[in-house]
Amino acid sequence: xxxxxxxxxxxxxxxxxxxxxxxxxxxxxxxxxxxxxxxxxxxxxxxxxxxxxxxxxxxxxxxxxxxxxxxxxxxxxxxxxxxxxxxxxxxxxxxxxxxxxxxxxxxxxxxxxxxxxxx
Amino acid sequence: xxxxxxxxxxxxxxxxxxxxxxxxxxxxxxxxxxxxxxxxxxxxxxxxxxxxxxxxxxxxxxxxxxxxxxxxxxxxxxxxxxxxxxxxxxxxxxxxxxxxxxxxxxxxxxxxxxxxxxxxxxxxxxxxxxxxxxxxxxxxxxxxxxxxxxxxxxxxxxxxxxxxxxxxxxxxxxxxxxxxxxxxxxxxxx
Amino acid sequence: xxxxxxxxxxxxxxxxxxxxxxxxxxxxxxxxxxxxxxxxxxxxxxxxxxxxxxxxxxxxxxxxxxxxxxxxxxxxxxxxxxxxxxxxxxxxxxxxxxxxxxxxxxxxxxxxxxxxxxxxxxxxxxxxxxxxxxxxxxxxxxxxxxxxxxxxxxxxxxxxxxxxxxxxxxxxxxxxxxxxxxxxxxxxxxxxxxxxxxxxxxxxxxxxxxxxxxxxxxxxxxxxxxxxxxxxxxxxxxxxxxxxxxxxxxxxxxxxxxxxxxxxxxxxxxxxxxxxxxxxxxxxxxxxxxxxxxxxxxxxxxxxxxxxxxxxxxxxxxxxxxxxxxxxxxxxxxxxxxxxxxxxxxxxxxxxxxxxxxxxxxxxxxxxxxxxxxxxxxxxxxxxxxxxxxxxxxxxxxxxxxxxxxxxxxxxxxxxxxxxxxxxxxxxxxxxxxxxxxxxxxxxxxxxxxxxxxxxxxxxxxxxxxxxxxxxxxxxx
Numbered sequence: 001x002x003x004x005x006x007x008x009x010x011x012x013x014x015x016x017x018x019x020x021x022x023x024x025x026x027x028x029x030x031x032x033x034x035x036x037x038x039x040x041x042x043x044x045x046x047x048x049x050x051x052x053x054x055x056x057x058x059x060x061x062x063x064x065x066x067x068x069x070x071x072x073x074x075x076x077x078x079x080x081x082x083x084x085x086x087x088x089x090x091x092x093x094x095x096x097x098x099x100x101x102x103x104x105x106x107x108x109x110x111x112x113x114x115x116x117x118x119x
Numbered sequence: 120x121x122x123x124x125x126x127x128x129x130x131x132x133x134x135x136x137x138x139x140x141x142x143x144x145x146x147x148x149x150x151x152x153x154x155x156x157x158x159x160x161x162x163x164x165x166x167x168x169x170x171x172x173x174x175x176x177x178x179x180x181x182x183x184x185x186x187x188x189x190x191x192x193x194x195x196x197x198x199x200x201x202x203x204x205x206x207x208x209x210x211x212x213x214x215x216x217x218x219x220x221x222x223x224x225x226x227x228x229x230x231x232x233x234x235x236x237x238x239x240x241x242x243x244x245x246x247x248x249x250x251x252x253x254x255x256x257x258x259x260x261x262x263x264x265x266x267x268x269x270x271x272x273x274x275x276x277x278x279x280x281x282x283x284x285x286x287x288x289x290x291x292x293x294x295x296x297x298x299x300x301x302x303x304x305x306x307x308x309x
Numbered sequence: 310x311x312x313x314x315x316x317x318x319x320x321x322x323x324x325x326x327x328x329x330x331x332x333x334x335x336x337x338x339x340x341x342x343x344x345x346x347x348x349x350x351x352x353x354x355x356x357x358x359x360x361x362x363x364x365x366x367x368x369x370x371x372x373x374x375x376x377x378x379x380x381x382x383x384x385x386x387x388x389x390x391x392x393x394x395x396x397x398x399x400x401x402x403x404x405x406x407x408x409x410x411x412x413x414x415x416x417x418x419x420x421x422x423x424x425x426x427x428x429x430x431x432x433x434x435x436x437x438x439x440x441x442x443x444x445x446x447x448x449x450x451x452x453x454x455x456x457x458x459x460x461x462x463x464x465x466x467x468x469x470x471x472x473x474x475x476x477x478x479x480x481x482x483x484x485x486x487x488x489x490x491x492x493x494x495x496x497x498x499x500x501x502x503x504x505x506x507x508x509x510x511x512x513x514x515x516x517x518x519x520x521x522x523x524x525x526x527x528x529x530x531x532x533x534x535x536x537x538x539x540x541x542x543x544x545x546x547x548x549x550x551x552x553x554x555x556x557x558x559x560x561x562x563x564x565x566x567x568x569x570x571x572x573x574x575x576x577x578x579x580x581x582x583x584x585x586x587x588x589x590x591x592x593x594x595x596x597x598x599x600x601x602x603x604x605x606x607x608x609x610x611x612x613x614x615x616x617x618x619x620x621x622x623x624x625x626x627x628x629x630x631x632x633x634x635x636x637x638x639x640x641x642x643x644x645x646x647x648x649x650x651x652x653x654x655x656x657x658x659x660x661x662x663x664x665x666x667x668x669x670x671x672x673x674x675x676x677x678x679x680x681x682x683x684x685x686x687x688x689x690x691x692x693x694x695x696x697x698x699x700x701x702x703x704x705x706x707x708x709x710x711x712x713x714x715x716x717x718x719x720x721x722x723x724x725x726x727x728x729x730x731x732x733x734x735x736x737x738x739x740x741x742x743x744x745x746x747x748x749x750x751x752x753x754x755x756x757x758x759x760x761x762x763x764x765x766x767x768x769x770x771x772x773x774x775x776x777x778x779x780x781x782x783x784x785x786x
Contacts, residue, residue: 010125010132011122012125012128012241012243012244013241013242013243013244013247014128014131014241015241016238017233017240018135018241019168019172020229020232020233021233021234022135022165022168024225024229024230024233025142027225028223028226028229029139029142029143029145029146030142032146032218032219032221032222035222036215037208038209039208041151041155041193041200042151044193045154045193048158048185048190052161052162052165052185055181056168059168059169059174062174063173063174065127065171065247066172066239066241066242067238067239068246073269074172074255075258075262075267075268077174078174078177078259079259079262079263079276079279081169081174081177082177082180082259085184085185086184086287087283088185088189089184089185089188090286090287092192092193093192093291093294094290094293094297096196096298097293097294099196099200100196100297101298103200109201124357124358124361126361150431152431152491153434156487159483163480175468175469175473178473179472180476182476182477183475183479186480187482187509187512188479188509191486191505194486195502198486198498198502254468255468256468256469256529257527257528
């Protein structure tokens with residue numbers, strides 16, 4: 001039968017480093033999104049991506065399936081992730097309320113218009 | 120050596136590819152509604168990653184709270200604030216270059232850190248297959264109530280749970296107050 | 310009194326259905342190829358893909374058939390029942406006297422319609438919205454079991470089944486919002502906003518109601534919840550205490566609101582919003598929205614049947630009475646395993662029958678009650694459903710604390726077999742730990758699974774695998 005070059009690659013379990021790389025990519029995308037978007041809601045989406053990248057990291061560090069820690073249940077990582085998700089939801093709610101107020105006052109969602117305190 | 124396909128690895132690469140692709144899509148898209156849609160797909164794929172790492176409770180919670188709650192809220196916000204002329208706003212080229220450069224540097228540092236630790240290389244296949252199916256719901260519930268099942272001499276997460284609950288209550292009240300219906304001001308200020 | 314079972318398969322040892330099917334497919338392929346003269350290594354990469362892919366496709370095919378054929382049957386059923394309620398006959402021409410192929414004819418008509426897209430519409434989002442709704446509706450069936458105990462009929466045996474299904478149900482709202490936004494039409498956007506607000510608001514009391522059977526069983530695993538209701542209808546959770554009885558009706562109300570059925574269907578109200586979020590959709594795209602809606606209806610009805618109405622355990626334990634269980638006379642006359650399979654098949658028929666009953670009630674309510682306005686919908690949710698659900702949750706908790714281990718409003722002792730179902734997450738703790746972990750963590754817990762409680766003298770049998778709030782070692786006795 002044909003031996004594909006992927007054979008070894010897809011036959012071994014992944015480790016924590018692959019999960020951390022995915023988390024890093026999401027984090028960087030979120031950071032770039034926060035830095036470049038002019039729409040306030042675009043910045044909020046960047047924040048969600050950043051928090052999600054951190055969550056992936058937490059889960060990976062705690063998981064017994066990725067590290068050689070068969071007896072634990074990965075609870076620490078999961079619980080920290082849980083709290084991050086809850087706090088992200090809370091922060092998104094407040095940020096949206098602020099963005100709505102901004103829109104109602106300035107009639108624009110462009111954050112470059114928020115320059116009243118400029119020196 | 121066992122060369123048959125190991126499905127968790129294949130599924131990991133699938134979900135990771137979807138997640139990263141749509142995260143990059145969020146950065147590159149200009150239409151705000153499409154950005155929101157790509158974000159939904161990216162977070163749903165990362166929920167798949169959580170399931171693969173044995174955290175099915177957190178994966179389901181990600182779907183319910185993050186994707187089904189926070190992102191619905193975000194999309195409502197997008198629709199309330201995106202009149203046609205604000206749907207695509209362009210950033211200057213200089214800002215883009217600077218941000219991408221900084222992003223790549225950060226990514227390089229993080230990836231080199233991720234690949235540098237030998238304990239993170241992953242299990243052998245035989246060991247991984249010997250592990251059972253995760254059943255973390257009851258231990259998580261008990262951990263939130265302060266009783267840790269896997270390390271009974273250490274304390275649980277009761278205090279954090281209480282703090283986060285009160286925090287959520289405060290945020291609920293605050294956001295409802297901030298977003299209350301007010302008399303609309305007429306023209307743009309400043 | 311027990312029915313002679315050897316004890317249930319521990320979830321950590323249960324053969325995962327797809328792996329077993331895949332193994333058989335691989336063995337079959339190997340034998341087939343050997344018979345044809347080629348020798349192949351079943352362990353090689355390329356061949357090992359085949360078994361699992363076919364196994365996965367079989368599972369998907371079964372679930373997709375359930376949703377699609379279900380939608381077919383329920384649309385026909387709705388037209389017949391609505392006709393009868395309105396004192397007319399309903400479809401009577403296509404496929405014989407009862408018109409049961411009417412939906413097929415409708416589907417053919419829809420396929421031949423022109424595929425329109427409004428001019429200002431966002432093409433990607435407009436096209437993808439029906440599929441998002443349908444995928445969310447179908448994905449929730451992954452964790453829904455149709456039979457339990459020794460041979461669960463479930464695509465994926467999740468420990469957090471209830472939570473997963475509620476989470477995925479909540480994703481259906483994305484299809485609605487995207488459809489409403491991308492249609493570039495005022496009416497579609499209004500309809501989508503109202504429907505999204507309604508679905509998201511009703512998820513809260515839905516979750517509160519779904520948590521009550523979870524607390525009665527002690528686990529979110531749907532197979533566990535179903536297995537705890539074995540026996541006669543007196544063991545059903547809906548008859549467990551008066552609080553759960555009321556919770557069942559609140560759950561049904563919230564489920565009806567969650568899938569946007571009348572009287573909560575103003576998102577589709579013809580008299581108000583043209584057709585709501587799917588105004589601009591025609592032909593096959595529109596039919597996907599409807600398959601998603603009927604799929605969700607079937608899902609919440611099946612979930613209600615498993616959580617409250619006993620699932621695969623009927624009002625009468627037919628399999629036990631006709632000797633089809635292990636140790637029964639009919640079981641002994643069959644090949645090994647077939648008896649269990651037939652008993653589980655009877656259970657699956659039972660679950661689907663109860664789901665159909667739930668859907669018939671939803672259809673009946675739709676054509677009986679007038680439609681609610683949006684403010685009435687939100688009032689029902691926030692002022693009635695949420696407080697009642699919360700109070701009943703408190704009541705059910707208090708009842709379970711004060712009178713544990715009883716069934717049928719406290720009159721009968723709980724079924725023996727309910728005590729034999731174990732979750733066994735403590736098995737994972739018995740595996741060897743990492744060498745660098747601190748020494749006091751490893752030897753303090755006993756690797757044996759929780760001992761089975763003696764049936765007679767227990768006051769709180771289900772509480773033995775939940776220690777009280779102090780961080781003590783897990784073993785008792």
